[in-house]
Amino acid sequence: xxxxxxxxxxxxxxxAVSANGSGDGSVAIVRDLHKSFGSFQVMRGxxxxxxxxxxxxxxxxSGTGKSVLLKHxxxxxxxxSGTVEVFGQDIWKIHERKRAELRKRFGVLFxxxxxxxxxxxxxxxxxxxxxxxxxxxxxxxxxxxxxxxxVGLEAAVKKAPNEISGGMKKxxxxxRALVLNPEIxxxxxxxxxxxxxxxxxxxxxxxKVHDDDKGTYVVVTHDIRTARKVxxxxxxxxxxxxxxxxxxxxxxxxxxxxVRQFLSGDSVGPLGMD
Ligand SMILES: Nc1ncnc2c1ncn2[C@@H]1O[C@H](COP(=O)(O)OP(=O)(O)OP(=O)(O)O)[C@@H](O)[C@H]1O
Numbered sequence: 001x002x003x004x005x006x007x008x009x010x011x012x013x014x015x016a017v018s019a020n021g022s023g024d025g026s027v028a029i030v031r032d033l034h035k036s037f038g039s040f041q042v043m044r045g046x047x048x049x050x051x052x053x054x055x056x057x058x059x060x061x062s063g064t065g066k067s068v069l070l071k072h073x074x075x076x077x078x079x080x081s082g083t084v085e086v087f088g089q090d091i092w093k094i095h096e097r098k099r100a101e102l103r104k105r106f107g108v109l110f111x112x113x114x115x116x117x118x119x120x121x122x123x124x125x126x127x128x129x130x131x132x133x134x135x136x137x138x139x140x141x142x143x144x145x146x147x148x149x150x151v152g153l154e155a156a157v158k159k160a161p162n163e164i165s166g167g168m169k170k171x172x173x174x175x176r177a178l179v180l181n182p183e184i185x186x187x188x189x190x191x192x193x194x195x196x197x198x199x200x201x202x203x204x205x206x207x208k209v210h211d212d213d214k215g216t217y218v219v220v221t222h223d224i225r226t227a228r229k230v231x232x233x234x235x236x237x238x239x240x241x242x243x244x245x246x247x248x249x250x251x252x253x254x255x256x257x258x259v260r261q262f263l264s265g266d267s268v269g270p271l272g273m274d
Contacts, residue, residue: 026085027052027184027216028073033082035068035240042068043079044240050184055210055217057227057248059262060237061271066220069237070186073218074106075099086184104132107177107185107215111192115161115172121148122157125176132180147175150212151205167198171205178209187219191226203229224263228252236262238271 028050035043042065050056058066071077072084075091083090091099115124122144129140148154151171156164164172170190177185190206191199203226210217210230221227227234227248234251236244236258243258244251251259261269 026050027087028218029083029085030069030072031083031085033069033072033084033240034080035065035072035077036080042240043072043082045082046237046241047082048235048242048245050216050218051233052216053214054232055206055219055230056233056235057231058218058220058235058237059222059224059227061262062222064237065240066237067188070108070188070218070220073184074108074186075103104180105183107180107182109170109173109177109185109187109190111189115169115176117161120158120160121153121164121172124161124172125179128176128180143179144175147178148172150178150209151175165198166193167202170194170202174202174205174209178213181213182215184216184218187217187221189220189222191221191223196225199223199226200229206230243270 026049030046030048033043033046034041046065046069048069058069060066068077072079073086075084075086078092084092086102087105089098089102091102094102115121116127119127125144125148126140129135129143133140135143145154145157148157151174153168153171153175156168156172159168161169161172174190187206190202194202206217206219207230217230219226219230231248231251234244234246234248235242236251238258244254244256246254252263254260257270260266261271
């Protein structure tokens with residue numbers, strides 16, 4: 001039996017919050033996104049609005065455009081057409097300097113944690129604060145140690161990335177993604193390469209931090225257990241479009257043929273190889 005989805009655990013309405021987390025409005029909306037690489041069309045009219053302060057999980061077969069979507073959201077890829085609105089602003093209609101400012105309001109956890117191999121865990125987590133703020137080392141230490149404690153790594157501060165496990169790398173990457181208090185956190189397959197127990201422990205950390213910080217989280221994963229455990233909302237992407245979107249409890253009991261096939265891993269159904 002799979003554990004309950006978050007949607008089943010909590011059905012209360014999510015509060016409406018604004019771009020800066022305090023009024024009404026949207027945090028991130030992708031509209032009619034099209035993107036090709038050469039002649040290969042990856043995004044084919046994807047539209048998705050991310051609910052503020054919720055965890056939205058993006059599911060979908062390999063190569064269907066999930067990571068490309070995250071890169072558009074954080075402004076690393078420019079759409080061929082369509083818009084990406086973040087905190088009420090179309091990120092490709094604003095000056096590059098402003099876009100760079102907006103990026104600081106994102107935390108991104110890459111698949112392998114993307115730690116700098118030449119720095120220990122502490123310096124990796126301190127890096128964004130040293131780069132983007134003029135905080136003193138004492139102030140930085142307080143934040144870094146608090147975040148490392150949250151992810152259970154306070155004893156690993158002096159370790160180099162090659163001295164810690166894959167799960168620890170991801171938790172260190174998560175701590176680093178959090179130090180600037182991001183309003184949106186993007187997770188690109190946080191569970192890749194982890195065994196089921198480590199995956200579950202990492203998901204517990206994600207949920208705990210989300211309960212404390214109340215950010216808008218977007219989690220790309222292939223792992224159905226992760227999706228069931230952390231999601232408030234689920235979007236299923238195929239061929240560069242959203243083919244299903246709904247609250248997690250509805251998604252996991254849905255009769256939608258795309259959802260049923262993805263959840264069951266059946267080779268027969270609308271999700272073909274193309
Ligand atoms: N910069 C790029 N140049 C050319 N092709 C790219 C580029 N980035 C992504 N692609 C292609 O776009 C498609 C979608 O890639 P993407 O990484 O978003 O897939 P995904 O859904 O995240 O897959 P997976 O679940 O396997 O990680 C792939 O075919 C990929 O090869």
